[in-house]
Amino acid sequence: MRAEDWNRVISGFLSGKGSNKHHKVRRPAHTISERAPSGGFRVQTLSACRGGDTWTDTRDTRTVPIRDQCSMGNLIKVLTRDIDNNGGNFFLDFENAQPSQSETAVWEKVNKVLMEARVILEDLQAYRGAGEEIRQAIQSPGVERVQEKAWSAVVPLVAKLKSFYEFSQKLESSLQCLLDVLTSSGSTPTQHLExxxxxxxxxxxxxxxxxxxxxxxxxxPAIQNDFSYYRRTISRMRINNLSGDASNEVNNELANRMSLFYACATPMLKTLSDATSKFVSDNPDVPLENTTDCLSTMASVCKVMLETPEYRSRFTSEETVLFCLRVMVGVIILYDHVHPAGAFVKTANIDMKGSIRVLKEQPPSSVEGLLNALRYTTKHLNDETTSKQIRNMLQPN
Incomplete structure (x- = not known):
């Protein structure tokens, strides 16, 4: 379904007008439920108690008003579309879906990586860098005590950076495992999502x-500063035939790969974009639209949730909003890297203007990184086929 058709259906039901003039919309106290006739859409929000960031599996389905303490748990079940032309509808449950027997093997493999992802984010959030120690070492090149202090501060930090880089490779593998299942032949992408x-x-x-x-x-910025200082110091030590702790040393080949990784404005997203493109090229027997339809459907789901006041007003936490924003931007960028014409052309199954508009309606401090991701990690933004209006919308203020 085209993005503009999606929006027309949604706006029709919000105004109480569907294709069936006798259709009525019921709004319970703690859910939003818009049900259309065959081929329509439905969005339902369920309250769920927070269990820590976006990783909770705890759900509160009591019929009471949503409370403020239920923050990230307000993840949305979104009914996307009729999949068999006979009124069969399905939910995309971003929070509470549990694996079926056929999903278990892949789910367990990916779940181990997602559990590690929690630790990676905590470590990155706590990363403070060795800026002061490095500054003193540069100012006092002949004072051995100062040099040793800087080195002792940098080495464990570089070990963290190494673990972040190695995790990106695990994430790449997990993404390809999921794509392999969600785009396989035998079912349509929409049926796979259901x-x-x-x-x-x-x-x-x-x-x-x-x-x-x-x-x-x-x-x-401490990340790149720390790693640059580490590489300079290692080079100097090798020239002077000095040795550090070999167990903590990053070899030259790995250091080069890490430098390229951290030099990118959005390194993790670039890793996944490259992985998605590689997945498509390595699987020529899988129709391209299997992958692009999967991505565009997810983008449309998130956009509708974010731009519709009727639904947005039920969010009791900005974390819920940020989750949807990140997923929307992420799948748009992957789509742009995979589809030959990209995500910015008029024929794309993504409402790019609407998506950018949704981003710009958020507090600038919350979305500047996401806007930069669209500006600098997409592939087709500067193509001639991209409208001037879209380019202007993405111009930095």
């Missing part, structure tokens, strides 16, 4: 982690 909702949920969490990681990295 029947494998636990894996679709994991896909959304990978997108959320990726954008959150890159937001934190972009606002922490």
């Amino acid at each position: 029947q494998k909702q636990a894996l679709a949920r994991q896909f959304a969490h990978i997108m959320h982690f990726t954008l959150r990681f890159d937001e934190l990295k972009m606002t922490n």
Whole structure:
């Protein structure tokens, strides 16, 4: 379904007008439930108690008003569309979907990576750098005590940076595992999303982690400063035939790869974009639209939730909003890298103007990193086929 058709249907039901003039909309106290006739859409918000960031599995389904303490748990079940032309509808449950027997093997493999993702984000958020020690070492090049202090401060930090880089490779592998299932032949992409909702949920969490990681990295210049100092010091030590702790040393080949990784404005997103493109090229037997339809459907779901006041007003936490924003931006960028014409052309199954508008309606401090991701990590933004209006919308203020 085209993005403009999606919006027309949604706006029709919000105004109480569907294709069936006798249709009535009921709004319970703690849910939003818009049900259309065959081929329509429905969005339902369920209250769920927070269990820590976006990783909770705890749900509160009591019919009471949503309370402020239920923050990230207000994840949305979104009914996307009729999949068999006979009124069969399905939910994309981004929070509570549990794996079926056929999903279990892949789900367990990816879940281990997502559990580690929590630790990675905590470590990155706590990363303070060795700026002061490095500054003193540069100012006092001949004072051995100062040099040793700086080195002792930098080495464990570089070990952290190494673990972040190595985790990006695990995330790449997990993404490709999910794509392999969600785009396989035998079912349409929409049917895959219906029947494998636990894996679709994991896909959304990978997108959320990726954008959150890159937001934190972009606002922490100490990362590149620390690693640059480490490489300079290692080179000097080798020239002078000195040795540090070999167990903590990053070899030259790995250091080069890490430098390229951290030099990117959004390193984790670039990793996944490259992985998605590689998945498509390595699987020529899988129709391209299997992948692009999966991505565009997720983008449309998030956009509708974010731009519709009727639904947005039920969010009791900005974390819920940020989750949807990150997933939306992440899948748009992946789509732009995979689709030959990209996400910015008029024929794309993504409402790019509407998506950018939703981003710009948020507090600038919350979305600047996401806007930068669209500006600098997309592939087709500067193509001639991209409208001037879209380019202007993405111009930095």
